[in-house]
Amino acid sequence: MPHRHSADEPAEDLNVNPLFARPGEARSRPRFRLGEQPMLPETAYQLVHDEAMLDGNARLNLATFVGTWMDDEAKRLYAETFDKNMIDKDEYPSTAAIEERCWRITADLWHAPDPAASIGCSTVGSSEACMLGGLALKRRWQEARRAQGKSADRPNLVMSSAVQVVWEKFCNYWEVEPRFVPISEQHKTLDGFNLRAYVDDGTIGVVSILGVTYTGMYEPVAQLNAALDEIQRETGLDIPIHVDGASGGMVAPFLQPDLAWDFRVPRVVSINTSGHKYGLVYPGMGWVVWRSRDLLPDSLVFKVSYLGGDMPTFALNFSRPGAQVLLQYFQFLRLGREGYREVQQASQDVAKFLAERIGTIDAFELWNDASDIPVFAWRQASGHTENWTLYDLSDRLRQKGWLVPAYPMPDDLADMTVQRIVVRNGLSMDLARALLKDIEESVHYLDRFAQPLPGEARSGFHH
Ligand SMILES: Cc1ncc(COP(=O)(O)O)c(C=O)c1O
Numbered sequence: 221m222p223h224r225h226s227a228d229e230p231a232e233d234l235n236v237n238p239l240f241a242r243p244g245e246a247r248s249r250p251r252f253r254l255g256e257q258p259m260l261p262e263t264a265y266q267l268v269h270d271e272a273m274l275d276g277n278a279r280l281n282l283a284t285f286v287g288t289w290m291d292d293e294a295k296r297l298y299a300e301t302f303d304k305n306m307i308d309k310d311e312y313p314s315t316a317a318i319e320e321r322c323w324r325i326t327a328d329l330w331h332a333p334d335p336a337a338s339i340g341c342s343t344v345g346s347s348e349a350c351m352l353g354g355l356a357l358k359r360r361w362q363e364a365r366r367a368q369g370k371s372a373d374r375p376n377l378v379m380s381s382a383v384q385v386v387w388e389k390f391c392n393y394w395e396v397e398p399r400f401v402p403i404s405e406q407h408k409t410l411d412g413f414n415l416r417a418y419v420d421d422g423t424i425g426v427v428s429i430l431g432v433t434y435t436g437m438y439e440p441v442a443q444l445n446a447a448l449d450e451i452q453r454e455t456g457l458d459i460p461i462h463v464d465g466a467s468g469g470m471v472a473p474f475l476q477p478d479l480a481w482d483f484r485v486p487r488v489v490s491i492n493t494s495g496h497k498y499g500l501v502y503p504g505m506g507w508v509v510w511r512s513r514d515l516l517p518d519s520l521v522f523k524v525s526y527l528g529g530d531m532p533t534f535a536l537n538f539s540r541p542g543a544q545v546l547l548q549y550f551q552f553l554r555l556g557r558e559g560y561r562e563v564q565q566a567s568q569d570v571a572k573f574l575a576e577r578i579g580t581i582d583a584f585e586l587w588n589d590a591s592d593i594p595v596f597a598w599r600q601a602s603g604h605t606e607n608w609t610l611y612d613l614s615d616r617l618r619q620k621g622w623l624v625p626a627y628p629m630p631d632d633l634a635d636m637t638v639q640r641i642v643v644r645n646g647l648s649m650d651l652a653r654a655l656l657k658d659i660e661e662s663v664h665y666l667d668r669f670a671q672p673l674p675g676e677a678r679s680g681f682h683h
């Protein structure tokens with residue numbers, strides 16, 4: 221991307237503090253050009269380290285879903301394996317074998333009827349995994365249409381207006397028409413209501429989100445399945461479901477084991493999750509699994525060399541780190557089902573505590589209560605005040621170190637602003653109490669304003 225100078229970014233060279241520079245080393249470096257001479261590693265380390273120090277404190281970031289804490293042993297493993305390239309299956313056959321073990325573990329967790337007959341792969345995150353799931357839907361639809369001698373030019377994908385931005389990207393990059401079903405006060409998620417109006421013979425699939433990014437709510441996958449059964453009875457259209465379980469895919473198996481959202485639901489052909497969210501791995505880890513091999517068209521699969529033979533791969537990248545896959549396996553071994561259940565339950569206990577207490581503050585009204593994933597959102601109670609908004613509260617909390625985003629809801633509810641908390645492993649009950657105190661004090665402070673605070677233009681929200 222072209223770099224634009226912003227007013228707050230200094231244009232001059234980087235200064236090297238005299239304490240850091242070694243004798244003979246230059247005391248400044250160009251900021252936007254490669255310097256002519258090398259630098260000692262300790263000096264370079266100090267410069268980068270100091271600049272990165274200005275980033276926020278990840279543990280106080282309640283906006284992100286992405287893992288910010290792992291055991292020291294995981295860190296050791298990471299440091300030992302960060303040179304492994306996932307694509308070099310021949311050079312790193314053990315990492316390749318562990319990758320397969322991991323997606324088979326997820327296939328089993330998600331009740332694939334025969335995990336050994338399913339197929340899956342690791343990715344950089346859910347975004348890549350969603351792209352692969354979407355591409356398989358598109359290619360299967362195209363191949364079926366062509367086999368029937370019909371045009372395959374105008375595919376569409378049906379989803380809630382509250383999908384994560386990756387699905388808009390998918391439709392844009394791969395020329396699929398996005399069909400957004402708006403959410404509303406009555407239909408807070410894609411629940412099958414009025415679905416018939418959105419699907420036709422160009423529909424490659426419906427996306428169902430397990431853990432809507434805006435609010436953390438689960439979409440009722442089985443109910444969607446029933447609505448599609450009804451549509452099939454009426455029209456003959458047989459439409460598959462891809463579940464975007466970016467966060468819920470690693471929560472529901474442990475906290476809601478009886479909820480049928482996965483391959484127990486017959487139309488679910490593929491599922492993705494982010495290993496780096498509730499999979500509890502550092503950033504750079506996603507998974508996608510298809511119920512059975514026939515659902516991933518051969519025409520999308522490439523072969524790489526592996527132990528003197530060929531191994532099928534399906535990925536957008538070629539080279540990418542293999543260490544995260546090993547970290548995922550570390551967590552699977554370390555935690556097992558019971559360990560994951562305990563960690564996710566601890567996060568949910570904190571989230572429910574916060575939701576309940578925030579729900580009792582006069583200024584607020586809960587949108588949901590963290591009973592799905594440990595995430596919840598609230599809005600301002602109508603009539604409470606015109607003098608401040610949730611954006612002001614967000615700014616105020618930021619001054620205290622907390623990142624608690626406020627943002628507009630998607631289409632049809634875009635006039636509504638909500639604020640959201642994502643509770644991840646590492647937000648202890650103690651920290652939650654400190655946060656609650658800061659929220660209560662901030663509301664008290666803001667409520668003292670007798671006139672509206674000046675507003676600023678707000679950008680959209682893409683977490
Ligand atoms: C529902 C959903 N899908 C996809 C994504 C993208 O995931 P990733 O950040 O792992 O690429 C997110 C991220 O928040 C999400 O919430």
